[in-house]
Amino acid sequence: MSTPHIEAAVGAIADTVLLPGDPLRARFLAHELLEAPVQVNARRNMLGYSGHWRGQPVTVMGGGMGIPSTAIYVTELARTYGVRRIIRVGTCGGVGDVEIGDVLLAQSGSTDSRFNRMQFGGHDLSTCADFALLRAAVDAAVEQGVPARVASVFSTDCFYDGDPQLLAHLRRHRIHGIEMETAGLYGLAMREGSAALAVLAVSDHLESGASMPPEQREQGLLALGRLALAAALPAQG
Ligand SMILES: O=P(O)(O)O[C@H]1O[C@H](CO)[C@@H](O)[C@H]1O
Numbered sequence: 522m523s524t525p526h527i528e529a530a531v532g533a534i535a536d537t538v539l540l541p542g543d544p545l546r547a548r549f550l551a552h553e554l555l556e557a558p559v560q561v562n563a564r565r566n567m568l569g570y571s572g573h574w575r576g577q578p579v580t581v582m583g584g585g586m587g588i589p590s591t592a593i594y595v596t597e598l599a600r601t602y603g604v605r606r607i608i609r610v611g612t613c614g615g616v617g618d619v620e621i622g623d624v625l626l627a628q629s630g631s632t633d634s635r636f637n638r639m640q641f642g643g644h645d646l647s648t649c650a651d652f653a654l655l656r657a658a659v660d661a662a663v664e665q666g667v668p669a670r671v672a673s674v675f676s677t678d679c680f681y682d683g684d685p686q687l688l689a690h691l692r693r694h695r696i697h698g699i700e701m702e703t704a705g706l707y708g709l710a711m712r713e714g715s716a717a718l719a720v721l722a723v724s725d726h727l728e729s730g731a732s733m734p735p736e737q738r739e740q741g742l743l744a745l746g747r748l749a750l751a752a753a754l755p756a757q758g
């Protein structure tokens with residue numbers, strides 16, 4: 522069995538999935554970090570690879586941009602493939618005292634998307650990371666010497682031309698990252714009974730205008746991938 526968007530056979534996807542937005546980042550991370558990666562999805566070019574990391578099975582697959590795309594993949598991964606842990610390995614805009622390349626561990630996700638409200642009877646869902654994954658990521662960052670900051674992030678539907686007051690609102694609420702998926706991912710994980718975490722590299726600074734080149738967003742985030750793997754798959758026993 523497969524799904525409309527994932528061609529892998531059931532059993533070919535691990536119960537732990539790293540989910541970068543960019544499928545080419547997924548391909549790069551899988552080839553650099555996994556033992557014996559095998560391509561398990563190319564439907565719509567949303568590349569996915571399964572392999573092992575330190576002997577434990579893991580899949581790295583793209584999820585696309587925005588909550589609707591993420592929701593399709595997360596729902597199918599959870600319901601058809603039985604995925605239990607999803608770690609988004611993403612980029613984000615930075616707000617306030619963060620620099621390009623800084624790593625944010627997203628503790629919570631606010632949003633301008635209606636997606637979670639549509640799933641939650643019109644109410645505001647408080648979306649948060651899985652605590653065990655977040656704690657494991659904090660520990661892994663210390664062990665790997667990666668300066669990472671636990672932060673609140675905001676997921677927007679508008680990469681361009683959103684609310685002109687948004688930056689002021691983010692600053693006022695000490696939200697340090699803006700991207701397009703985390704609040705949806707966390708809401709979906711709550712609904713599906715999975716564990717989720719977003720680990721994000723700051724790729725743009727909303728105030729200074731500094732930015733990371735596109736090639737680095739695709740192939741420059743190995744440390745983020747290592748951190749995500751160590752958080753998702755802590756050494757056994
Ligand atoms: O680099 P990824 O993981 O795609 O994440 C960020 O980059 C995309 C926008 O350029 C959005 O998906 C945003 O959330």
Ligand SMILES: O=c1cc[nH]c(=O)[nH]1
Binds near residue numbers: 612613614725
């Ligand atoms: O969604 C995103 C991703 C990277 N940088 C941004 O400013 N926004």
